[in-house]
Amino acid sequence: MTEAVITANSLLEGDVVFWAGGGWVEALADAERFDDASALDAALQTAKGQVTTVVDAYAIDIIDERGQPVPTSYRERIRALGPTTHLDHGKQALGGPSIEAIAAHAGAGVRSSGRLGLIRRK
């Protein structure tokens, strides 16, 4: 499988968050990366169970860019960065190598939703 991470929005703030070691982190760079489908499924089930912490946990595909995770879809890149219209808003305002890696790919993608499991695999 391609690498994946788990994302959601925090219940209280609405912020984009990523799964890491049983909890949630703000930065994609700190997300737990899965390359094993059964480990991903198990973590996703746990993540989905945290209903007073997050809303709508799901897995997304990523690629590796110089050691940094970058979502394959532009929708998920925009979630990981912030609006492309207000570069001082959202996670991109913090800058750093992870943000630069994602931003370098901001223009094009391979799939719009990037959300795994929407199309049921046989």
Add this chain to the structure above:
Amino acid sequence: MYRYDAIDAALLADRATEFRGQVARRLSGELSEDHFKPLRLMNGLYLQLHAYMLRVAIPYGVLSADQLRRLAFIARRFDKGFGHFTTRTNIQFNWIKLADAPDILDSLAEVGLHAIQTSGNCIRNTTADPYAGATAEEIDDPRVWSEAIRQWSTFHPEFTYLPRKFKIAVTGAAKDRTAAKVHDIGLKLRRSRDGELGFEVMVGGGMGRTPYLGQTIREHLPARHLLSYLTAILRTYNRLGRRDNSYKARIKILVASLGAEAFGRAVEAEWAELDQASIDLPDLELARIRADFNDVAFQDLAPVSVALNAAKAADPSLARFVRNNVAAHKVAGYGIVNISLKAPGDVPGDCTADQMDAIADLADAYGAGEIRVTHAQNLVLPHVKLDDVAALHAGLKEIGLATANIDLASDIIACPGLDFCALANARAIPIAQAIAARFADPATAESVGELKIKISGCINACGHHHVGHIGILGVDKKGEEYYQLTLGGSGAEDASLGDVLGPALSADRVAPSVDQLVDVYLRERSPGERFLDTYRRVGLNPFKAAVYAEAV
């Protein structure tokens, strides 16, 4: 303008308290997200890509200066210092925290604002002509009837769970600034031959994935029967509308499948059965509402302002502003001033908290303390003395809001698109910015004349692309943002749905293609023709040839 009474005030306070309890129960885990989501949506709170978004209702687009100041406060205190005015004449805050939402609703309620009827399958916030009560074109003031609809429809128990959302627009003038024909119900005020006030009732218009223009089911409904007739329409829709498929649940699908005539007959039959007198607005209540809207003390002024004419002669930018942004008022010596939220480079419809405060001050100083929101995502000061226009223009210039481009190519409607919206397939705002940049020179935009460009980031069509002279729809083509262009749409009194130009274009080709379309228009146009007129005369082919020449 209309003042909420004690009942309204108590209702808003109760609603905010109720929502505070619902949020607490959600945070404690007592309510699941599945249970909570419809409750938060009924209070205008969406979860978007980056945060919660709160959509605040601006009933029929009318705001007092104090209400606008409160919106500025909320933008500053709870958001990132700005808000976004929408094509439904509401305002959206993009960076809201769930925990803050109850405090925000409390704060809104203090000034008679709320988020009721901004989401869910209910009768949504009614929209009306932003020139209401100010234009000489109108038969009657649409705010009076919109307020009646607000009172009737708010928390209406029978119409809170319709098959799908339901939007009503009211225009008092033949010149339609409300896009009435693409609403579930469009109401146009008119007078019969014997002088009786009434409505032309148009039903089944809408955009989205299956666009239709509304069809007239009643040429003349006596105005006093408005609420009972609306009840009959809603009841017919509630009974016959589809609930099995959300894509086919809007009234437009029902009207199209039955035919407008058969639908109209069903409504008339329902209406005949109703106890109309128990639903229709009593004359006394109508008079009370009407009196509240007749509160501007106009002065006797000369029809021509010597001061303004002198200032225009000295300042070409003021002259341009008056040409493009100031419309005729029904009272001599007054004008209707449009404030464009479309400065090239800025986000269409965005307004900062500082700008909101400044506009509120300008409205108090020069505009009877009243502001209107337009479906084109601009603002209007409806009652400005012509003698004050130069000072107002100077005040707007100071806050970057003196752009003289109303209905020109840079006055673009754009939805938030994929930069914010969880439903979007593609971005809309950057496309609007790229196009507007090409018409940033005001002389260029003015030489092209009226050209309404409307952009939606998905098929739901919040950006009204179907009725753009040039419509632009963002689509997802194999994981890339592509844009489908349509030509010849109109949301005005000459309403029409646009025709697809050809295969979708990549993002970087959209703005150059708009240039090419404009070049064809400039080449083909006859004197006095707008882009839309030329398109309707010459058809799609010359435009298509220009944009797709390289590809052929």
